[in-house]
Amino acid sequence: xxxxxxxxxxxxxxxxxxxxxxxxxxxxxxxxxxxxxxxxxxxxxxxxxxxxxxxxxxxxxxxxxxxxxxxxxxxxxxxxxxxxxxxxxxxxxxxxxxxxxxxxxxxxxxxxxxxxxxxxxxxxxxxxxxxxxxxxxxxxxxxxxxxxxxxxxxxxxxxxxx
Amino acid sequence: xxxxxxxxxxxxxxxxxxxxxxxxxxxxxxxxxxxxxxxxxxxxxxxxxxxxxxxxxxxxxxxxxxxxxxxxxxxxxxxxxxxxxxxxxxxxxxxxxxxxxxxxxxxxxxxxxxxxxxxxxxxxxxxxxxxxxxxxxxxxxxxxxxxxxxxxxxxxxxxxxxxxxxxxxxxxxxxxxxxxxxxxxxxxxxxxxxxxxxxxxxxxxxxxxxxxxxxxxxxxxxxxxxxxxxxxxxxxxxxxxxxxxxxxxxxxxxxx
Numbered sequence: 487x488x489x490x491x492x493x494x495x496x497x498x499x500x501x502x503x504x505x506x507x508x509x510x511x512x513x514x515x516x517x518x519x520x521x522x523x524x525x526x527x528x529x530x531x532x533x534x535x536x537x538x539x540x541x542x543x544x545x546x547x548x549x550x551x552x553x554x555x556x557x558x559x560x561x562x563x564x565x566x567x568x569x570x571x572x573x574x575x576x577x578x579x580x581x582x583x584x585x586x587x588x589x590x591x592x593x594x595x596x597x598x599x600x601x602x603x604x605x606x607x608x609x610x611x612x613x614x615x616x617x618x619x620x621x622x623x624x625x626x627x628x629x630x631x632x633x634x635x636x637x638x639x640x641x642x643x644x645x646x647x648x
Numbered sequence: 649x650x651x652x653x654x655x656x657x658x659x660x661x662x663x664x665x666x667x668x669x670x671x672x673x674x675x676x677x678x679x680x681x682x683x684x685x686x687x688x689x690x691x692x693x694x695x696x697x698x699x700x701x702x703x704x705x706x707x708x709x710x711x712x713x714x715x716x717x718x719x720x721x722x723x724x725x726x727x728x729x730x731x732x733x734x735x736x737x738x739x740x741x742x743x744x745x746x747x748x749x750x751x752x753x754x755x756x757x758x759x760x761x762x763x764x765x766x767x768x769x770x771x772x773x774x775x776x777x778x779x780x781x782x783x784x785x786x787x788x789x790x791x792x793x794x795x796x797x798x799x800x801x802x803x804x805x806x807x808x809x810x811x812x813x814x815x816x817x818x819x820x821x822x823x824x825x826x827x828x829x830x831x832x833x834x835x836x837x838x839x840x841x842x843x844x845x846x847x848x849x850x851x852x853x854x855x856x857x858x859x860x861x862x863x864x865x866x867x868x869x870x871x872x873x874x875x876x877x878x879x880x881x882x883x884x885x886x887x888x889x890x891x892x893x894x895x896x897x898x899x900x901x902x903x904x
Binding site: 487491494495498499500502503506507516519520521523524525527529541544545548549552553555582583584599601602603607608623626627630633634637 | 658659662663666668690693694697698700701702704705706708709710711713714716717719720722723773776777779780836838839840841863864
């Protein structure tokens with residue numbers, strides 16, 4: 487296997503994590519990863535060096551944007567119950583954070599996940615989204631405020647139900 | 649060391665949590681947090697949020713990789729063009745609607761303008777999301793692609809070189825157009841941004857360039873010696889114009 491392919495392969499676990507948090511549904515998430523890999527492998531000769539990691543996150547983020555755009559004209563089907571409880575941490579907390587993420591707009595969710603979950607720098611996220619760093623920071627600030635409010639608003643309700 | 653009396657901004661609090669703050673300012677922020685409990689609480693909540701994200705999603709990265717995502721398998725995957733052919737046949741039946749025209753009051757034949765651009769935008773949206781079968785003939789067979797489309801369409805179809813804008817030819821396909829066959833070429837940047845060039849026979853001889861946008865897609869339309877061109881892609885007008893200009897310059901040189 488070429489070094490290029492190896493560097494792509496090494497990124498699969500992180501891409502799956504990011505895709506799952508971004509798209510929620512496990513099958514949709516792996517579809518996104520598969521499409522990202524297919525596109526990356528096809529572009530092997532187009533890739534002129536640089537950071538494979540950022541490049542893969544860019545492709546996945548763009549693919550998800552395209553996917554959502556093509557879904558936008560159809561009625562949205564959301565799972566009534568989240569059947570994917572977290573494998574670790576408490577179940578309620580995992581559902582809370584997933585639910586809070588789902589309420590974010592696309593760009594804010596991507597920024598939040600790329601920075602907080604995937605550990606990318608503001609500069610890298612700015613390049614991935616094709617926006618200035620200032621825009622990344624304001625999206626991040628809004629996303630954090632929104633998720634914080636959502637978590638604080640939901641937790642007591644969930645506890646009462648339990 | 650910077651002046652600790654300079655108030656700490658919200659941006660700095662985020663940068664502090666994300667390790668993006670210059671080292672010499674960290675001490676200031678820590679001193680600030682010791683005396684500003686509200687900010688300290690926010691910083692704490694962001695760290696808790698990060699912990700919750702990792703607790704929820706890290707396990708996915710530890711799972712064994714599903715077979716369908718194995719590199720060797722993906723490299724060997726055969727291409728099935730049949731889906732592309734079915735999709736191409738469907739394009740003709742898709743009705744456009746709700747285009748937010750920026751070019752209101754277009755004098756010459758607005759219907760031609762609208763028809764072509766709607767068809768082109770529909771084709772654009774249908775195929776840019778395609779990952780495995782975006783085209784019938786791949787860009788690696790450029791000469792064959794041009795020959796074939798020229799023969800089927802009846803005018804000189806050239807795939808322009810768009811390397812100057814970072815775009816490479818993905819390939820092309822034949823589509824049913826408003827008055828006969830249409831050619832459809834797709835280009836892609838290294839980051840997956842896609843542009844398409846749609847050409848069809850037009851009654852209008854030669855027109856100026858016009859811009860239309862629908863949702864997040866933008867299109868530039870013009871006609872030249874009886875052939876209509878629609879370049880579709882990003883709604884960023886500057887970027888689109890840059891690409892369209894390059895297409896225009898090359899079709900002009902090749903003689904339409």
